[in-house]
Amino acid sequence: MSYSVQHNLQLRPFNTFGIRATAHLACTLDDEAAVDEVLGLLREKGAAEVRAPHPHEITPNEQPFPRPLILSGGSNLLLARDLDEPVLLMRTRGRHVVEQQGDTVWLDVAAGEVWHDTVRWTLQQGYYGLENLALIPGRVGAAPWQNIGAYGVEAGERIDSVAAIHLQTGERRRFTAAECAFGYRQSFFKTPAGRDWLILSVRLRLSRTFVPRLDYAELRTALAMPGLTAVQVADTVEAIRRSKLPDPAVLGNAGSFFHNPVVDG
Numbered sequence: 426m427s428y429s430v431q432h433n434l435q436l437r438p439f440n441t442f443g444i445r446a447t448a449h450l451a452c453t454l455d456d457e458a459a460v461d462e463v464l465g466l467l468r469e470k471g472a473a474e475v476r477a478p479h480p481h482e483i484t485p486n487e488q489p490f491p492r493p494l495i496l497s498g499g500s501n502l503l504l505a506r507d508l509d510e511p512v513l514l515m516r517t518r519g520r521h522v523v524e525q526q527g528d529t530v531w532l533d534v535a536a537g538e539v540w541h542d543t544v545r546w547t548l549q550q551g552y553y554g555l556e557n558l559a560l561i562p563g564r565v566g567a568a569p570w571q572n573i574g575a576y577g578v579e580a581g582e583r584i585d586s587v588a589a590i591h592l593q594t595g596e597r598r599r600f601t602a603a604e605c606a607f608g609y610r611q612s613f614f615k616t617p618a619g620r621d622w623l624i625l626s627v628r629l630r631l632s633r634t635f636v637p638r639l640d641y642a643e644l645r646t647a648l649a650m651p652g653l654t655a656v657q658v659a660d661t662v663e664a665i666r667r668s669k670l671p672d673p674a675v676l677g678n679a680g681s682f683f684h685n686p687v688v689d690g
Contacts, residue, residue: 452493497537560663583630586601
């Protein structure tokens with residue numbers, strides 16, 4: 426099934442704090458091909474009866490649905506109440522090469538893919554550039570939204586473009602990296618205008634040639650060795666992260682979020 430709809434969904438399994446909260450209406454999108462149908466459902470004003478696939482049934486609201494909460498991996502999220510607004514869980518899958526030129530590889534990845542799994546998959550394929558970003562929680566669609574970064578590398582350095590759909594109009598658009606306006610833990614998608622766009626997939630620009638990025642002192646010290654490989658970098662990043670951060674499955678937490686102060690002058 427390309428999507429599913431649930432009423433009064435318990436969100437505890439879907440946030441890394443493990444907080445109990447309920448979504449009045451939740452849609453899980455498994456296939457991008459169904460996104461127009463799902464967004465149409467979420468925009469439905471209740472003039473006609475809206476039915477979910479058997480056995481679930483949604484009782485329509487007489488008021489238009491507000492902008493849905495897009496729920497990715499559920500990190501950096503604190504649910505303080507039950508949600509009256511609809512929730513959209515992105516669980517789309519797919520990774521494929523769209524172009525290769527010399528050592529450069531362009532790779533399209535669906536927004537619902539797990540970020541860390543994608544990092545490991547690229548290394549298995551011999552595509553390099555994401556190794557410093559291993560073990561960051563969440564899914565691929567959240568990477569450009571937050572411009573995730575760690576150990577001297579930001580996702581925006583590896584993103585070529587982002588495919589998205591407007592939540593209200595259904596317009597589809599591909600945003601170039603420049604249009605994404607990446608900054609420190611910032612992007613166009615975090616602005617008021619950007620929040621009206623749902624990220625569908627991310628096009629990454631990676632390399633078949635491994636060039637280590639060891640700007641981070643702790644990483645540089647740990648990897649002072651000859652014949653360094655990208656897998657060793659990813660393994661070391663994972664080990665450092667695990668030594669500092671609790672596993673959310675054991676102890677609920679935000680999933681390693683912090684924002685360094687920006688100092689002028």
